[in-house]
Amino acid sequence: DTAVSQTPKYLVTQMGNDKSIKCEQNLGHDTMYWYKQDSKKFLKIMFSYNNKELIINETVPNRFSPKSPDKAHLNLHINSLELGDSAVYFCASSQDRARGYTFGSGTRLTVV
Amino acid sequence: AQSVAQPEDQVNVAEGNPLTVKCTYSVSGNPYLFWYVQYPNRGLQFLLKYITGDNLVKGSYGFEAEFNKSQTSFHLKKPSALVSDSALYFCAVREMHRGSTLGRLYFGRGTQLTVWP
Numbered sequence: 001d002t003a004v005s006q007t008p009k010y011l012v013t014q015m016g017n018d019k020s021i022k023c024e025q026n027l028g029h030d031t032m033y034w035y036k037q038d039s040k041k042f043l044k045i046m047f048s049y050n051n052k053e054l055i056i057n058e059t060v061p062n063r064f065s066p067k068s069p070d071k072a073h074l075n076l077h078i079n080s081l082e083l084g085d086s087a088v089y090f091c092a093s094s095q096d097r098a099r100g101y102t103f104g105s106g107t108r109l110t111v112v
Numbered sequence: 113a114q115s116v117a118q119p120e121d122q123v124n125v126a127e128g129n130p131l132t133v134k135c136t137y138s139v140s141g142n143p144y145l146f147w148y149v150q151y152p153n154r155g156l157q158f159l160l161k162y163i164t165g166d167n168l169v170k171g172s173y174g175f176e177a178e179f180n181k182s183q184t185s186f187h188l189k190k191p192s193a194l195v196s197d198s199a200l201y202f203c204a205v206r207e208m209h210r211g212s213t214l215g216r217l218y219f220g221r222g223t224q225l226t227v228w229p
């Protein structure tokens with residue numbers, strides 16, 4: 001009964017490959033997010049969807065493309081992976097501004 | 113624009129001593145403030161939040177935080193630290209959009225808390 005689940009937990013891949021990370025939440029939240037945590041642990045928002053509509057799109061290379069088939073899912077597809085994409089990617093969801101986020105456990109992406 | 117500052121990258125305390133992890137914020141209106149904790153190789157876990165009301169907020173694991181509007185601070189505190197409290201702590205402020213229930217969380221850069229026995 002995990003609230004926000006991400007798969008895979010670990011992902012090791014070669015430069016130039018295309019990969020996807022999946023996220024699902026069973027909390028009934030309307031809004032979902034992708035954050036990137038770099039090697040210095042800094043959290044940077046990438047995207048946010050509200051009821052399948054893109055509402056936040058930060059300055060992220062267009063190799064990154066989010067997809068939300070329904071409000072319970074927000075997937076992240078990355079094309080032509082680069083070494084600098086290595087990081088931990090967190091999915092999160094929230095319901096309203098008086099509440100915080102519920103985070104997934106993260107996906108550690110390593111590009112070699 | 114909203115922003116959060118955590119002035120200390122690291123805080124070290126002895127077990128049993130009180131701890132404080134500092135956070136200051138900048139918002140255009142009334143803030144929603146949060147503290148999260150991240151244990152190694154884990155996601156962020158919610159600790160506590162301030163929305164309105166009493167300036168002293170109590171949260172999980174014996175933590176509390178004091179909202180100080182005049183100093184725009186929301187410091188995290190615990191009267192007696194445990195070794196198991198060692199983790200990375202993030203302060204966050206919720207962006208307020210008038211007429212909207214949406215809004216991202218702005219995170220500080222995190223403070224690594226180490227409690228030594």
